[in-house]
Structures are given as structure tokens and as C-alpha cells.
Amino acid sequence: MTLFEQKILDLVRKIPQGKITTYEKIALKLGNKYLVRFIGNCLAKNLHLITIPCHRVVRKDQKVGNYALGVAKKINLLQNEGIIIKRGKIVNFNKVLYDFNLN
DNA sequence: ACGACGGCCCTCG
């Protein structure tokens, strides 16, 4: 695992239970928006590290996005944390959105 | 709503 990937995972690990963030926010935090593709790539590969709550990272358009264990699993996990999802979209998106810049 | 393409870092040939 590279240093850059570590940085991504470190950020994801900071997302509290019941909150979400977007691929784009992480990308911007780390530099530029085109990183979104690599971020997805990285999370997909490192899912075996259970300590990283990959399911709390979603798409900017309020869809949940993809997940290595299946989208259904991702939705389940999110709903267990109080996030409301309807037809694949997060209903209370703005309320549960976590902002890294609050630190 | 859908498809194309962008410019990322990594992996693999």
C-alpha cells in the first residue's frame, strides 16, 4: 500500500458512525477532483481492512455508489446507522453529510 | 436519462 492510499484511508476512517462523505470531498481534500477515480479504485482494493468504513463514502449525486460486497450490503450498513435511503438515493443527505474541514 | 470522456495513481505486461 502506498502513502497516498494511506492518506485516503486515514480520511475515511475519520467519518463517524451515522455520517457520510462523498468521493469528491475526499478528492478535493487531497488535491484535485480527478482523484475520485483512484479513490474508488483504492477503496475497492483495500476493503479487507475492516477498520475502514468504506460504506460511508457515497456519490455526490446522492446515490450510494458502488461497493465491493454489493450495493445491497452497503445500503444495509448505512440504514443501520440511521441513514435513510429510498430508491438507491440518500434522503437525508445534507443532514448526515460529514465535512472534513470541521476539524 | 444516458453516454462519453476526463486526467488521477496504481498494477500489470
Added chain:
DNA sequence: ACGAGGGCCGTCG
């Protein structure tokens, strides 16, 4: 060592 391809995305047509 180098170049092509790939991926849990986002934007614009």
C-alpha cells in the same frame, strides 16, 4: 523501465 488499461466518480452534451 515504460506504456496501456482500469477503477465504489463527476461533468457536460
